[in-house]
Amino acid sequence: MIDIEESIYDHPKYYDLIFAAEWEPEFNFLEACFEQYVDRKVTRLFEPACGTGRLIYRFADAGYEISGNDLNDKAINFCNERLTRHGLQQRAVVGDMTQFALDQPVQAAFNTINSFRHLESEKLAVKHLNCMANAIVKGGIYVLGFHLSPIGVDACEEEYWSAEEGGLKVDSGMWLQKRNKRRRIETLGISFDVQTSDKKFRITDQLKFRTYTWPQFERLIDKVPQFEIVDVFDFDYDIENPLAIDDQCEDAVFVLKVR
Numbered sequence: 001m002i003d004i005e006e007s008i009y010d011h012p013k014y015y016d017l018i019f020a021a022e023w024e025p026e027f028n029f030l031e032a033c034f035e036q037y038v039d040r041k042v043t044r045l046f047e048p049a050c051g052t053g054r055l056i057y058r059f060a061d062a063g064y065e066i067s068g069n070d071l072n073d074k075a076i077n078f079c080n081e082r083l084t085r086h087g088l089q090q091r092a093v094v095g096d097m098t099q100f101a102l103d104q105p106v107q108a109a110f111n112t113i114n115s116f117r118h119l120e121s122e123k124l125a126v127k128h129l130n131c132m133a134n135a136i137v138k139g140g141i142y143v144l145g146f147h148l149s150p151i152g153v154d155a156c157e158e159e160y161w162s163a164e165e166g167g168l169k170v171d172s173g174m175w176l177q178k179r180n181k182r183r184r185i186e187t188l189g190i191s192f193d194v195q196t197s198d199k200k201f202r203i204t205d206q207l208k209f210r211t212y213t214w215p216q217f218e219r220l221i222d223k224v225p226q227f228e229i230v231d232v233f234d235f236d237y238d239i240e241n242p243l244a245i246d247d248q249c250e251d252a253v254f255v256l257k258v259r
């Protein structure tokens, strides 16, 4: 099989096929969070590092005013083209989640699948959280989902996904390659095996993620006093079942509220 080494984020069509398939539980959970944690009506949303806009599209389609940003122009074009195709306004822009300001604050924001861990230093993470706190109204929420590094138990070190639509099949795998505990950086390998009626090839890439134990994340949030953690869930996205978080938790979806 032909093997291409490229950023998987430069292949929004394949990324979206894999990651957009399971949008509904996330969507329903986020709406339940808006209802449960925000005192006012949620009409305006923002997604930092929105990628292909798999969730932006669903929220725009449901009537929310939603915007997003991402460093990758190919993902942003994919996102905006889909919005246009469905008669929805284009609202995603190329931008850095550590350096942005919104024209109008939103009542809620979300960032669910580890994008936050792309910020490789504490300084960038604090910058991001400050931007978010300024982008959200008082009493509004930021739902932030990512994998914590559990203490004293083994972390999950590989994941596989598969999706198929209209003659296109993508099998994806992600596995731990290196963990630098001192620098708190994990290097993950990721691949997309792509199959169409007439070609078959593999795209491989490496992703670098900052690691957080629960105490490390708690200390980070202390550095951004505009935010308080009001609840934590796991990736089952069950609003009825908040976690009693401890050092062994791995899947975490934090509901951060702006004071």
Ligand SMILES: C[S@@+](CC[C@H](N)C(=O)[O-])C[C@H]1O[C@@H](n2cnc3c(N)ncnc32)[C@H](O)[C@@H]1O
Pocket: 009, 019, 048, 049, 050, 051, 052, 053, 054, 069, 070, 071, 072, 075, 095, 096, 097, 098, 111, 112, 113, 114, 115, 118, 119
């Ligand atoms: C795992 S993808 C998630 C995309 C989208 N949030 C989703 O749920 O499908 C991570 C995204 O983060 C983006 N990204 C990484 N660093 C960024 C930064 N500093 N500012 C904005 N986007 C960033 C990447 O380009 C990529 O699209």
